[in-house]
Amino acid sequence: MKSLRYCLIAGCALVFAYAGSLSAEPRHAITLYDEAPKYPADFGHFDFVNPEAPKGGTLRLSGMNGFDSFNPFIPKGNPADRVGLLYDTLTYHSPDEPFTEYGLIAEKIEKAPDGTFVRFYLRPEARFNDGHPLTAEDVAFSFQALQEHGDPLYRYYYGDVEKAVIEGPHQIRFDFKHAGNRELPLILGQIAVLPKHWWANRDFTKTSLEIPLGSGPYRIAEFNAGRSVRFERVKDWWAKDLPVSKGMYNFDVITVDYYRDMSVALEAFKAGHFDYNFEYSAKDWATGYNSPALREGRIVKEELPNHSPVGMQAFVFNIRKPMFQDRRVRRAISLLFDFEWTNRQLFYSAYKRTQSFFENSDMAARGEPSDAERQILEPLRGKISEDVFGEVIKPSVTDGSGLIRDKQREAYRLLRAAGYRIESDRMVSPDGTPLRFEFLIAQANLQRVLLPFKRNLSELGIDMQIRVVDVSQYINRLRTRDFDMTSSIWSQSSSPGNEQLEFWHSSSADNPGSRNFIGLKDPAIDALVEGLVRADSRESLVNHAKALDRVLLWGEYVIPNYHTDVWRIAYWNRFEHPATPPAYDSNNGTGLMTWWVKPDAKPSSGENMQEKR
Structure with a gap:
């Protein structure tokens, strides 16, 4: 163990040779x-x-x-x-x-x-x-x-x-x-x-709707471009009897039908047009499933504990943009997002505020740095803020009333310190440029969260325009960094590693398609990421993650959103599943490919809806 100060050299060599x-x-x-x-x-x-x-x-x-x-x-x-x-x-x-x-x-x-x-x-x-x-x-x-x-x-x-x-x-x-x-x-x-x-005779770099060949448990049997896909189980799949495959991939057919938005999809689910729904919306979870099928027990609602890190869901500043390069400006804007009011009024108080890039895990930074964290951060002193060595920074908290005058005053002080001033009811920079930016989204239902935020910003003379685009345009604009702010999720595993380079490292900032949406190019963050990737024990990994978390949080690069520590699922009762799902399943915690259809189950009612197209 690392705490032991002495050991016989020959004995240690023998142990290490044996382990090797x-x-x-x-x-x-x-x-x-x-x-x-x-x-x-x-x-x-x-x-x-x-x-x-x-x-x-x-x-x-x-x-x-x-x-x-x-x-x-x-x-x-x-x-x-x-x-x-x-x-x-x-x-x-x-x-x-x-x-x-x-x-x-x-x-x-x-x-x-x-x-x-x-x-x-x-x-x-x-x-x-x-x-x-x-x-x-x-x-x-x-x-x-x-x-x-x-x-x-x-x-x-x-x-x-x-x-x-x-x-x-x-x-x-x-x-x-x-x-x-x-x-x-x-x-x-x-x-x-x-x-x-x-x-051999196909171009791997091109998108294509030619049905590809694989070796897996399913093949694509048919599809309707952009509208539906039908997968069929490969009954002579070469790996079906392996220990890692036993009890899995039990459905003969899996179909995926596509919908315009989640609201239409929910109505289709209640009408029996598909079988299983993972619910993202707290409002819909609280009220949206009310139906005869739910009351009669034909639809089952379950909340499964989520033991996995939830990572960071947040509003993202693109710091490549001039107006977001000053941390004080980012902090000021962050103060104007009223989570407590949003959670109470829009989400039925179903969410917790996210406070870490490794939320819901032992890797989340809390309180002051431990001695082990300080050892990691100390070589970076002078390259990171002294504040990082104190209490971890947390998102602002309001009383939930919707009145955030104290936060607006604090935001105004920060903007004044950054050289901004009010001119003709607009917040303008030292050179007179209005503080104005666009928030890019693809899901229209996010607007109900953004509109109160927009109102709070406008009361301080800050103009945020919400731009809703289709998915293809949204993906392309993210890849080309053509956005001011957007909403994103950095999912985390229980053992983060090389993907952190793609999230936060300087080497990924200018690469189209990487998830360094923020535009980070910070040598201190690079060093912390590299240390995390090289960690040689679970203890070292956890401490490096906490140290990285502190520095990322201090930078105010995102406005943390919210999370829940349960998975919310609904399904028609013709299915069964094992009593205990896998603890770290990334498929919404359900182990869906371990489920099966009850032998005596009757099909759910419902045909394909025209409006889903």
Whole structure:
């Protein structure tokens, strides 16, 4: 342990040599810090599944705003929902553990003792759904295609990979540029393996509605462009009897019908036009499901505990814009968002204020820095504010009455200190430029949250215009950084790592398509992100995350919104699911692919609605 001050050199060397030899052995699963996985090599199935779940039936789901592509890997287009069901990955990410990967395509995984490579031993029986064998050639092709032509996220994820070496038809090794990146072997295990032979005469960089070939549990049977997709279970799926697949993918058919907005979708759900709804709106959860079907028990509402980090949902300042480059201006604008009134009047008091970029986890900064956090922050003294070494900054709090005169006065003082003044009832900069900006959104229902915020801003002479655009335009404007403010979510896992480079690091600021929407280019933040990625223990990871959290919060780069620590789901009662869902499931906490249709269930009523188009 780190707290021990002394140990015999020979004894330590023996322990480390033993640990290294263990990490060099091919294993059925790998973990972030080489701790033992929850499930042993001979496990039969996961605890969160029913291995005897019957196969059959149809699950009908909803989507929003259409789609124009079946290629989810590139930074173009709007891919169809659930298209990931077409593909297998080298490993299966366990939703029952913080960060463990079990072999899927890869029967065994071997990590170098010094962390300089990872080797995957592929199952000889793995094949694509056209019967073509899946080999190391396909893995190497997939890695190269994703790294060179995929979404910028992949370049950050795989940036420390020196090369992929095919060692045999069923064996591939990834060599790393640097030792010590513990997360990289697990990330490489999550590669969706694409068929090299199918892509040989196709352009991977283009959006397309040609039905792609995969090796996964489902294939696309038919679709109506932008309106609906029908997936059918691959009944001879090569991996159906593996321990990581038992009790999963039980529906013969999964359909996704697309709706114009959530309000129309909710009415369609209550009418029986689709089966399962994850609810985002507190108002709709409180009142929107009232119907004969709910009162008669044909619709079930459940709240499931959310054990996963919720990350940060926030209004985002694009600090590339001149008016947002002064922290005092950002803080002043933040003070005028009245969460307490919004929560009470619009959300039935269902939400909690988000106070961390790692909210709902042990990685969220609270109070003053611990000694361990101070050790991380101390080398940055002089490059970060002295305030970071004190109490963590929190969003402002109001009494919920809607009267925020004290916040407006504080905001005015900050703006005056930044050189602003009131002129003809407008807040203007030192050169006379009005403080005016556009808030870009794609979902019209967000306007009800923004309009009270807009009113509070206007009372101080600040002009915020709300611009609603379609999804395609919204995505393109985000990618090209053509926005002043917008709403965004930075989701977090229980073991954050390389994706933080894409969120906050200088290297991502100018890359179209990265999630560095803020435009951060701060050497201190870079150092904290790099330290987090290199963390060599869970304790170190948590402390680096807390230190990073403090600096990001102090910068006032976003206006934190709100969150709930439960998942809100509603479904028609012809379904059953295991009693205990996986603790860390990213699919709204439900483990939906472990559900099944009751053998005696009657179909829900309802045909496709014309207005959903």
